[in-house]
Amino acid sequence: xxxxxxxxxxxxxxxxxxxxxxxxxxxxxxxxxxxxxxxxxxxxxxxxxxxxxxxxxxxxxxxxxxxxxxxxxxxxxxxxxxxxxxxxxxxxxxxxxxxxxxxxxxxxxxxxxxxxxxxxxxxxxxxxxxxxxxxxxxxxxxxxxxxxxxxxxxxxxxxxxxxxxxxxxxxxxx
Numbered sequence: 001x002x003x004x005x006x007x008x009x010x011x012x013x014x015x016x017x018x019x020x021x022x023x024x025x026x027x028x029x030x031x032x033x034x035x036x037x038x039x040x041x042x043x044x045x046x047x048x049x050x051x052x053x054x055x056x057x058x059x060x061x062x063x064x065x066x067x068x069x070x071x072x073x074x075x076x077x078x079x080x081x082x083x084x085x086x087x088x089x090x091x092x093x094x095x096x097x098x099x100x101x102x103x104x105x106x107x108x109x110x111x112x113x114x115x116x117x118x119x120x121x122x123x124x125x126x127x128x129x130x131x132x133x134x135x136x137x138x139x140x141x142x143x144x145x146x147x148x149x150x151x152x153x154x155x156x157x158x159x160x161x162x163x164x165x166x167x168x169x170x171x172x173x174x
Contacts, residue, residue: 052092
């Protein structure tokens with residue numbers, strides 16, 4: 001069943017959404033498309049999430065924006081239900097997350113993804129290295145215990161744990 005693009009809304013996630021987010025994420029975690037997270041990790045970062053819900057108030061997608069530095073943010077855990085794929089839900093969530101990044105002052109947004117074509121259509125480019133990152137910022141980011149930051153920096157310690165996805169980045173308009 002395809003969800004028509006006009007029949008969903010996007011809003012900030014709330015703690016009662018965590019169960020539905022985890023339910024939608026579970027098959028993608030099994031397929032190693034998303035990283036497995038404990039329920040507590042979703043609750044701790046719920047303020048980073050936006051959700052898409054259909055006309056029946058069922059969750060059909062979700063995504064998070066994690067600020068990494070003064071001008072750098074990461075799109076995390078962006079996914080839609082199988083029924084909503086191809087209906088514009090993912091694009092709408094991504095646009096809302098990019099708008100949020102811009103509102104927060106981020107000049108660039110990073111993601112790790114298997115959906116290279118999707119993110120390319122939305123202005124992201126494959127990231128070859130961190131040469132665009134100021135050396136002082138790089139040194140500060142090295143202090144972060146966050147695995148997403150380690151992935152962004154392409155640190156050897158995360159190599160055994162990576163899913164084999166592609167690092168991508170997009171510069172936001174000022």
